[in-house]
Amino acid sequence: MKITVDEEKCCGAGTCVLTAPDVFDQRDEDGVVVLLDESPGADLQASAREAASTCPAQAILLSERA
Amino acid sequence: MSEADERVLDYPLPAPEALEPPAEWDELRQRCPVSRAKLPSGDEVALLTRYADVKQVLSDDRFDRQLNQPDAARLSDTDSGGVFNSEMSSTLPQGGEGHLRWRRLLNRWFTAKRTNALRPEIAGMAEQLIDEMIASGHPADLKAGLGFPLPVWVICDVLGVPSDDRDRFSRWSDMFLNLTRFTGEEVKTAEREFFEYMRDHITAKREDPGEDVLSELIAATAEEGEPMSDKQLAATGLGLLIAGHETTANMIGKMVAMLLADRDRWRALVADRTLVRTAVEESLRFDANSGLGTVRYLGEDADVAGVELPRGTTVMCSMAAANRDAEAFEGAAEMDLSRSPNPHLAFGAGVHSCLGQALARTELQVTLEVLLEKLPTLELAVPAEQLRQLEGLVVGGLREVPVRW
Numbered sequence: 001m002k003i004t005v006d007e008e009k010c011c012g013a014g015t016c017v018l019t020a021p022d023v024f025d026q027r028d029e030d031g032v033v034v035l036l037d038e039s040p041g042a043d044l045q046a047s048a049r050e051a052a053s054t055c056p057a058q059a060i061l062l063s064e065r066a
Numbered sequence: 067m068s069e070a071d072e073r074v075l076d077y078p079l080p081a082p083e084a085l086e087p088p089a090e091w092d093e094l095r096q097r098c099p100v101s102r103a104k105l106p107s108g109d110e111v112a113l114l115t116r117y118a119d120v121k122q123v124l125s126d127d128r129f130d131r132q133l134n135q136p137d138a139a140r141l142s143d144t145d146s147g148g149v150f151n152s153e154m155s156s157t158l159p160q161g162g163e164g165h166l167r168w169r170r171l172l173n174r175w176f177t178a179k180r181t182n183a184l185r186p187e188i189a190g191m192a193e194q195l196i197d198e199m200i201a202s203g204h205p206a207d208l209k210a211g212l213g214f215p216l217p218v219w220v221i222c223d224v225l226g227v228p229s230d231d232r233d234r235f236s237r238w239s240d241m242f243l244n245l246t247r248f249t250g251e252e253v254k255t256a257e258r259e260f261f262e263y264m265r266d267h268i269t270a271k272r273e274d275p276g277e278d279v280l281s282e283l284i285a286a287t288a289e290e291g292e293p294m295s296d297k298q299l300a301a302t303g304l305g306l307l308i309a310g311h312e313t314t315a316n317m318i319g320k321m322v323a324m325l326l327a328d329r330d331r332w333r334a335l336v337a338d339r340t341l342v343r344t345a346v347e348e349s350l351r352f353d354a355n356s357g358l359g360t361v362r363y364l365g366e367d368a369d370v371a372g373v374e375l376p377r378g379t380t381v382m383c384s385m386a387a388a389n390r391d392a393e394a395f396e397g398a399a400e401m402d403l404s405r406s407p408n409p410h411l412a413f414g415a416g417v418h419s420c421l422g423q424a425l426a427r428t429e430l431q432v433t434l435e436v437l438l439e440k441l442p443t444l445e446l447a448v449p450a451e452q453l454r455q456l457e458g459l460v461v462g463g464l465r466e467v468p469v470r471w
């Protein structure tokens with residue numbers, strides 16, 4: 001799994017951090033998403049997927065290849 | 067609009083029971099995803115009820131809440147449309163670059179990390195309120211005893227308002243929000259008192275900054291060379307109070323009512339506390355009585371569900387109807403406490419999606435955890451069918467949530 005985030009789209013609501021704290025964080029200055037782990041291991045993939053599908057700004061993109 | 071459906075619905079649609087969805091939703095989603103609806107003001111909107119359409123419009127940042135456009139629909143026929151419309155929208159940016167800046171500045175205070183750090187404080191508040199409720203005995207109104215005070219206490223904390231002044235904030239908020247119960251004169255007086263209080267409070271924060279959001283905004287905007295005025299700071303305080311109090315207060319009441327309406331749900335939670343997070347999300351999704359919905363003004367033509375909507379249309383997005391859309395959620399009519407993922411739209415979507423959602427989630431989770439801990443035998447003191455909806459216009463809720471234990 002490969003994750004990318006779109007900082008421009010992110011509205012900083014923090015849903016991803018609440019869902020997958022090991023994969024996402026937020027910048028202190030403006031709340032914009034910070035990707036901690038762009039290819040998370042098997043144990044984190046379900047929560048990363050959940051974060052992508054519940055991100056209100058659709059700012060998290062997943063590709064399941066590699 | 068399709069030629070076939072010339073029917074104009076009266077909006078909001080009546081619900082059969084306080085926790086049940088309006089009968090029309092299924093049919094609208096299937097046959098008339100863009101329908102004509104008349105607001106209490108008499109103005110017409112295009113009503114969206116499908117998940118995909120609601121999400122599309124809310125996520126499109128070309129569309130704003132610029133309801134001050136001369137041809138935009140008005141919600142109610144009272145002259146001002148309430149405090150939210152007057153002070154807040156004229157002082158704070160509602161769209162574009164200005165909004166983005168305001169939002170990013172505030173975001174730093176509403177990150178998941180910061181709201182998580184508030185957990186112990188929020189738990190302390192919930193414990194205190196529940197203990198007081200237990201001390202006064204049952205049956206009790208959980209909304210008045212817990213749902214209403216908790217979120218306003220939290221907002222006072224966020225604003226750096228000392229706990230001694232919480233009751234004044236509570237009363238102001240009550241007056242701003244229950245526009246029907248008070249006279250225009252009373253609301254005006256409350257508004258004046260609130261702004262006087264905020265003026266002194268902001269002066270104090272300028273001199274002696276704290277950990278609160280106002281001190282943070284003062285410092286951050288000064289650093290950027292574009293300091294925020296006292297007026298904007300006060301409007302931000304008012305905005306947070308209005309956006310964060312009634313919504314969360316009612317959601318606490320509805321969440322507990324939904325979980326108690328079927329005792330199996332409550333029992334499942336008592337048996338397995340790890341369900342709390344998903345149960346909160348499912349309560350947000352399942353809430354059929356979340357209020358009017360969210361409006362967008364189309365500044366240009368748009369194609370929604372294959373219907374050409376002309377510029378100047380006011381669109382009403384019913385997130386509650388979207389959240390029950392069987393195309394988007396398996397078993398949409400069932401409450402599934404372990405549903406995951408749960409991409410509901412209760413907090414909206416896109417650039418305007420709820421700024422306080424991490425905080426709201428934390429408040430709901432903590433409240434539920436403390437209730438399960440202290441009152442595992444909690445139950446509704448009236449049959450669920452007898453719960454009554456609030457008469458309010460914008461945010462849906464229950465008038466009271468009678469409980470015993």
Ligand code: HEM
Binds near residue numbers: 314
């Ligand atoms: C369960 C509780 C809550 C619900 C259901 C809720 C719902 C919403 C919704 C649907 C919107 C979007 C409005 C739109 O798109 O026009 C919104 C916006 C907003 N909410 Fe919440 N909210 C809740 C709690 C809170 C809390 C606790 C706060 C802060 C203390 C808050 C602050 C805001 C603000 C400032 C906005 C405007 C954001 C913007 O324009 O960028 N909300 N909320």
Ligand code: SF4
Binds near residue numbers: 012014
């Ligand atoms: S959930 Fe989406 S919008 Fe919210 S912080 Fe994460 S990436 Fe940004």
